[in-house]
Amino acid sequence: MYWNLDLSRYIADAPWPATKDELIDYASRTGAPQPVLDNLYDLPDSDELYESLEEIWPDYPTDEDFCYGDEEPLS
Numbered sequence: 739m740y741w742n743l744d745l746s747r748y749i750a751d752a753p754w755p756a757t758k759d760e761l762i763d764y765a766s767r768t769g770a771p772q773p774v775l776d777n778l779y780d781l782p783d784s785d786e787l788y789e790s791l792e793e794i795w796p797d798y799p800t801d802e803d804f805c806y807g808d809e810e811p812l813s
Contacts, residue, residue: 739780741795755787
């Protein structure tokens with residue numbers, strides 16, 4: 739399974755929490771490209787609810803990863 743920011747944007751607005759099947763259905767209905775669907779099909783088979791994209795892609799970058807707000811104040 740390989741995620742990047744371009745692929746993750748297709749499911750970032752999914753109706754969380756969602757099961758694997760619900761995410762696949764959402765991605766299919768919204769026209770996500772095949773690599774997104776392939777990644778979702780690679781998730782473990784279960785009825786477990788995923789609460790957010792971070793549960794699917796643990797390395798999902800957050801605002802903290804981009805150092806927003808870390809600028810030193812000008813004196």
